[in-house]
Amino acid sequence: MEKPRHQMEVEAPRRRRYRFNAKKLGVTLISFGCMAALIGLAVSHFASWPASAYAGKTASPQNGADVLSGRCIVIDAGHGGFDPGAIGASGLREDELNLKVAKLLKAAFEERDAEVIMTRSTDDAIADTKDEDMAERRRIIEQSGSDIVISIHMNSHTDPSVSGPLVLFMPGSENGKRLAEDIMDSLNDALNADGRARSNSLYILMSGSQPCVLVECGYISNALEEANLAREEYRKIIAGAICEGTERYFGGQRSGD
Ligand SMILES: [Zn+2]
Numbered sequence: 001m002e003k004p005r006h007q008m009e010v011e012a013p014r015r016r017r018y019r020f021n022a023k024k025l026g027v028t029l030i031s032f033g034c035m036a037a038l039i040g041l042a043v044s045h046f047a048s049w050p051a052s053a054y055a056g057k058t059a060s061p062q063n064g065a066d067v068l069s070g071r072c073i074v075i076d077a078g079h080g081g082f083d084p085g086a087i088g089a090s091g092l093r094e095d096e097l098n099l100k101v102a103k104l105l106k107a108a109f110e111e112r113d114a115e116v117i118m119t120r121s122t123d124d125a126i127a128d129t130k131d132e133d134m135a136e137r138r139r140i141i142e143q144s145g146s147d148i149v150i151s152i153h154m155n156s157h158t159d160p161s162v163s164g165p166l167v168l169f170m171p172g173s174e175n176g177k178r179l180a181e182d183i184m185d186s187l188n189d190a191l192n193a194d195g196r197a198r199s200n201s202l203y204i205l206m207s208g209s210q211p212c213v214l215v216e217c218g219y220i221s222n223a224l225e226e227a228n229l230a231r232e233e234y235r236k237i238i239a240g241a242i243c244e245g246t247e248r249y250f251g252g253q254r255s256g257d
Contacts, residue, residue, distance in 0.1 A: 067250040068112040074144050075109075075118050076137055076151040076204060077102035078214075081125030083133065086156035088220035090227075094154040097229055099123065101217055102152045104239035112243070117144050138207040148179060148249075149212035150242065151204050154229065156221040163222040164193045165238070168214040171199040175211040183213060183245030190241035191218075215242055 077098040079085035085094030099120070106116045119137045120126050127133040141149050155166060165187040169176035180197035188195055197213075205212050217238050218225040228234040 067247055068109060068114040070113065070115075071109075071148075071250060072115045072117065072144065072146040073109055073246070074141055074146045074149040074208075075102045075106055075116055076141070076149060077118065077120055078151055078153040078204075079125070080120050080123060080133075082128075083125055083130055086154055086220055088154075088226040088229075089160060089223040092220055092226055092230060094156070094220060096123065097154050097217070097220065097235070098152045100232075101235050101239055104236055105150070105152065105242055108239050108243040109246075112247070117146060134203055137204060141204075141208040141210075141212070144208075146208075146210055148210055148246070149204075149208055150183075150246070151212070151214040153214060153216050155216035155219045157219055158221070160221055160223065163219050163225045164195050165191060165218055166195050166216040167197045168200040168202065168205060168216070169197060170205040170212060171201060173211060176205070176213060179211045179246070179249045180213045182249040183215060183242050186241040186245035186248065187215075187238065190237050190244075 077095070079095035079098060081095070083095065085098065087093060099122075102118065103121075106118060109116050117140065119140050125133045126136045165184070167180040167184040167187070169180035177197065177199070184195055184197040187193060200214070202214060205214055217235075218229050220226040220229060
């Protein structure tokens with residue numbers, strides 16, 4: 001009983017395999033036609049996308065274009081002129097690095113349609129004495145009506161091995177803390193660091209009613225970090241990370257949650 005059945009199973013398909021079947025050929029051709037039409041549609045659809053639709057994985061505006069649009073941000077480049085701030089291991093001036101990062105950050109924000117007010121845009125201080133200079137920064141912050149304030153600085157330590165970014169906020173400011181933590185998270189991600197945002201009663205942080213943070217981009221007392229901060233590409237990474245953290249703050253998203 002088994003043998004004939006086995007033979008039938010083997011022979012039957014063999015005969016079918018070589019038989020011309022017009023109906024099947026037709027169905028196959030129609031299927032290929034439909035597939036080709038679908039691929040054509042998909043290709044024309046993707047080709048018509050604006051280039052910015054692909055920008056999601058770069059530093060170009062994407063989600064942030066919406067959350068930062070119309071926001072007003074004060075960027076305060078610390079020190080300047082007679083007040084160089086910290087001096088780096090090989091002699092770099094903090095005030096010059098602060099302004100360079102501040103300008104990159106300004107460009108990143110403006111690319112996302114935010115309005116930026118700079119406390120200073122040149123190498124000079126904004127008054128003749130330190131006290132007047134700080135009072136003038138406070139006046140700009142108070143009168144700006146901005147949504148947030150970001151002050152840019154470089155850190156320094158007597159121990160040259162200390163390194164890494166740090167973000168400070170005013171004690172008791174919930175939104176300041178949130179902004180500081182969002183920027184800290186982005187900087188940690190971008191620089192593979194593990195800094196923790198801290199509160200501090202610095203004059204500039206206490207200067208307005210809006211959330212204000214002070215970003216210490218790195219330690220120029222550390223030779224390696226100073227060399228990094230001297231590079232435009234490194235400063236761009238820092239500005240990009242500060243911008244990204246700010247986007248996250250306004251978008252209400254928390255990376256650590
Ligand atoms: Zn400083």
